[in-house]
Amino acid sequence: MTRMTGKKALVTGGSRGIGAAIALRLAQEGADVAITYERARDKAEAVVGQIRALGRKAVALQADNADPAAVKAAVDTAAKELGGLDILVNNAGIWHYGEVGSWDLKEIDAILSVNVRAVIVASQAAAAHLPDGGRIITTGSCLAERVTEPGVALYAMSKAALIGFTKGLARDLGQRGITVNVVHPGSTDTDMNPAAGEQADEQRARMAIPRFGKPEDIAGLVAYLASEEARFVTGAGFTIDGGVNS
Incomplete structure (x- = not known):
């Protein structure tokens, strides 16, 4: 697969x-x-x-997404180290659980800072580097479209905000042929939400395909959106959740 030969990408939260x-x-x-x-x-x-074992150039950059200066610096450094930037994937994010009476301002600010503000800052910084035809792809959540349980209102709000931002940014950058899209994963087998976890059976019960996704499933959709094949796809959201929201 060589659809992206010569392209330079930054993935936040890529460890x-x-x-x-x-x-x-x-x-x-x-x-x-x-x-x-x-x-x-x-x-x-x-x-x-x-990545280097594949013969590609790679660099790891420490950045706290709650710090807007660090986010901007990471984008600028990535472009410098790689010799340009064609693709930004806003993937870094934090989870929050708790019903309305339990929230404090620190928790609210943390969710907004990492899940919303950092995406805006990184996208703004990347727009200065991206060539015509560049790509911005953001990781949202299936909870942005349908909340299936109590206790996730703050998290769902933060991911729903990315839908409006994606649509608006697609308009702002469309004249340059830069596409902007958001991907909404459902339950995916990671160390943060393992398929063998305590809540896994409850999550599977809500799916049309009753199994957790793999990180590679999400990556495949992102790779398509980053490719030349998706040059006419912008301002769109793609739900990949095993049918939870069907």
């Missing part, structure tokens, strides 16, 4: 789970890839090693 799978898939298709991580340097370096 594990869905982010790592996306970074590896883009590299498998020919792209040089930078990833960001917050604390898991060892995991980030392992992903970078796998």
Whole structure:
């Protein structure tokens, strides 16, 4: 697979789970890839090693997505280290669980800072580097479209905000042929939400296909959106959740 030979990509939150799978898939298709991580340097370096083993250039950048200056610096550094930037994947995010009476302002600010503001800051920074025909792809959540349980209102709100941002940014950048899309995963087998976890059976019961997705499933959809084949796809959301929202 060489659909992305010569392309340069940045995947935020690329040290594990869905982010790592996306970074590896883009590299498998020919792209040089930078990833960001917050604390898991060892995991980030392992992903970078796998990418380099494919013959691609790779770099791991430490960045706390709650810090807008760090987010912008990571985008600018990725473009410098890779020699340009063609693809931004806004994947970094945090989970929140708790019903309305339990929230405090610190929790609300944390969700907004990482899941919403960081996406805006990274996209704004990337837009200055992306050539005509570039790509911005953001990881949302199937909960952005349909909330299936109590306790996830803050998280669902943060991911729903990305739908409006994606549609608006697609309009702003459309004249340059830059596409902007959001992918909404459902339950995916990662260390944050393992298929053998305590809540896994309850999650499977809501699916049309009663199994967890694999990170590689999400990565395949992102790779399509990053490819030339998706040049006419923009301002769109793609739900990949085993039929939870069907």
